[in-house]
Amino acid sequence: MDIQTLTYIFVGITFAIYIGIAIWAKAGTTDDFYVAGHNVHPLANGMATAADWMSAASFISMAGLISFMGRDGSMYLMGWTGGYVLLALLLAPYLRKFGQFTVPDFVGDRYYSNTARTVAIICALFISFTYVAGQMRGVGIVFSRFLEVDISMGVMIGMSIVFFYAVLGGMKGITYTQVAQYCVLIFAFMVPAIFISILMTNNPVPQLGFGSTLADGSGTYLLDKLNGLSTELGFGEYTDGRKSTFDMFCITAALMVGTAGLPHVIVRFFTVPKVRDARLSAGYALVLIAILYTAAPAVASFARLNLINTVSEAEYKTTPEWFKNWEDIDLIAWRDKNNDGKIQYVAGNAFEGKPQFKEGRGASGERLLSNADGPTENELYIDQDIMVLANPEIAGLPNWVVALVVAGGLAAALSTAAGLLLVISTSIAHDLFKKMLLPEISDKQELMFARIAVAVAVLIAGYFGINPPGFVAQVVAFAFGLAASTFFPVILMGIFYKRMNKEGAISGMIAGLLFTLAYIVYFKFINPADNNADNWWLGVSPEGAGTLGMTLNFIVAYGISKFTAEPPQEVQDMVERIRVPRG
Amino acid sequence: MSNNNDYWKENVSLLLKLLAVWFVVSFGMGIILADYLDQFQFFGFPLGFWMSQQGSIYVFVALIFIYVRKMNKLDKKYNVDEEEEQ
Known part of the structure; x- marks a missing residue:
């Protein structure tokens, strides 16, 4: 069968599975809708987190980027996995103990202030919309290349699937769909990786394959061969770094800390029953993510050499x-x-x-x-x-492998889009309406608001997918930079520094936000001609600005909190409470 | 309350140890020392390259599971673990 027929079959089957799960996992209460009733098994949550996290960028773009960047590409590999260590050790268990629905919930309650809550809502919305636009571009590329439909048609098909299971099932539907999507995407990523590894090195494990000798019997290591060819063509050695060490350091740190501060990832840890499950679930998530993240650099090397x-x-x-x-x-x-x-x-x-x-x-x-x-x-x-x-x-693999990769790319893009849309809907229905504007609405009404908000968010995201703003690639740096310079520091200090008060937290968040925003906007939009190492402050590229913003946030917050009143007793008691699992 | 304070202190000191390892394998060996480590061959990889694209990720996974085990023990020791569902 030709690639297109096979692709239609694979994509059709996976979409049917997603719809089936959505009908099965319909949400009945706001608890179901926001956090899947707090009773997702840690392994299921680990799989859902992995699918939620691994987006079109991880599945489609990352190995390609590494393939052109060589060792410098490891900033994505370490940045997007190392963040889970921070999340598991510093944030997830305590936020689960806190036991609410969203990140703005925590920021608003911990800093006893609706101003802090509002800043958090704005950041959550901005980060999530930025990210969704990127997923939609991924869906569009895949559809137009492999199904030969119009990009707009492709985006509309993708959006209607997400619309269906997100509006119906909320977090519950999304969680179980993501479990299925994880299976599809990891299978789709690993099958070709294993095939190519065998073809090129006779080693079926891609992680070992790219450190093995070539299958042609020459006894040459694959990386040595690649280094030789790259040097010959003027690219420099593949296994060498080209960026400055300090810039690499800052970008990697911004990606790590940003990962730990992304609201759609954090909120996944609200769905498990207990604190100990939140810790374990972060471990499962990272194992499942690491399978793809350790295979990706192998795929990158194979692809580079083949190309x-x-x-x-x-x-x-x-x-x-x-x-x-x-x-x-x-x-x-x-x-x-x-x-x-x-x-x-x-x-x-x-x-x-x-x-x-x-x-x-x-x-x-x-x-x-x-x-x-x-x-x-x-x-x-x-x-x-x-x-x-x-x-x-x-690599000349059979047609069905190509079709499988297409289904995997779509699974990666749709699962992440769904998670983000949910954050957008909770930010509006729960944080904005229930907590601030219309506190008297009933659970049923709030659920309806949440469904409407998802529906509207799907439409807006779809619009951006069909008419992608030219700056999608540039604004992804924003999402991580903002998460790193706002959420991560305020949540961390909220848990580990009892004396931190609302004055400190709000000014810290605003300082981090403004600095990072200004730095990225200046180099990406106002003056892109200056966007090179000579003009960067301390030699840090805009992608690494989140690290500087985060540092600034910590300093400002600490300084201001020293000169203002300490937080009220009940807030300090709350911090004591979230520090221990029991109770 | 003092029970909880001791629990918290032990928790923080465990975190600091694990985060020190986290920092050394990623920022230390994968970035700052990568060029130096590249002179050593590790199977078919230059060592610094391997640390930054493979090794550090394996260590991250191990760190979280060590943390889970140690914290479960610590919860029991200070009797602050979550009671089993009735």
Whole structure:
């Protein structure tokens, strides 16, 4: 069967499963809707957390990014897993003991202030909307490439599935759907990884495979071969770092701390029955995440080596089918600068800016571009996002593997989108309406508000999916930067520093927020020409700004709290209470 | 109350130890010392590269499970664990 038929079958089956689960897990109360009745098994919560966390970015983009960044790509690997250590040790058990529904709940109650609650709501909404837009772009790419439907049509199909199970089941429906989605996505990621590892190194474990010798019998280690080829083409050694150590440090820290502060991840730990389950569940989540995160760098190396072997000095006319397919949807571009009909792939940008295609074909049949040439001999542009999706085709794996990867990419994007939409809906229905504007509404009415809020959020997210703002990639740095510079410090101090009061926390959050926002906006939007190491403060790139913002938050909060009244006795008693599991 | 204070102190000191390991394997060996460690071969990997793309993640997983075990013991020792459901 051809790829498209198989893809329709795989995607159809998985979507049917998600809908079936949604009907089975209908939510009856706000407790069900916000936190799945506080009775999710720790292993199920671990799987749901893993699916919630591993987004289109982890599944589709990350291995591709690493493949082009080499060792520097480890900032994503360490950043997006190391955050779970912080979450498990410093936040999750205590927030579970606190026992409410949302992060703004904690911030509002701990700092006895609706101002603090409002700042927290704004941050939660901003972070979640940013993130959802990214998921929708992922869904769009997958649909347009593999199902050959319009991107808007694809987004609409995806949105209606999420709409159905999120509105009906709330957190309960989302949790059990995410369990299924975890299984689909991890299977879909590992099958091709294992296949390719066997093909290239005879080792069926990808994590070991990329440290093994090549299958061609030469006795050369795969990484040595890759280092050799990369150096030859001017990219430098694959296993070497290129970023400055301090910048790597700050970006990794911002991603770690940001992970621990993301509201859609934190809220997952409200769903388990006990404090000890929250700890254990974080452990399960990280194991399940680590399976993908340790395989991804292996996939990155395999893909890099395969790519170089396939395209370098290859004749355009004889390139495989996938090369032209991706060129057709603008994600690969080639211009024959020296008119030899072959692809020269070396370091440096092939063109100025993103490829702009125009009508007509060149001498070898390639699509023509209107961009000016870049400064080097390089003739090839490859969008980093395509590596995972193209990898099975590049390695020549059977069609059903390609179809499986498509279903996995969709599972990753939809599961994360659902978790984020729930945060948006709880922030509005619970934090804004129930806690501040309309405290007298009944549980039934609040549940209705929550459903309406999810529905509206789905529509807004869908709109962004169909008309993606050009700045999606840039604003992802915001989500982590903001979580790192606002939520993480206030929650941490709320638990570990009893003397922290509302004056300190609010000014800390605002200082962290404004600094991070200003830093990123300046370099990404106001003055992108200055966005290089010479102009960065202390040599820290905007992606690492969250680390500076967090430090500032801690300093300001501590300083202000020293000069203002200590928190009321009942708040101090509450802190005592959340520190011990019993009671 | 003093029981709870001792529990909290032991909890914090456990956290600090585990976080020290967390810091050393990731920021220490995976970033700051990565170039230095790369001169050592670990199977087919340069050691610094392996720490930053594999080793640190395995240690993170181990840290959480050690934490879970130690905390469950600590809860019992100070008699602050959650009672079993009736």
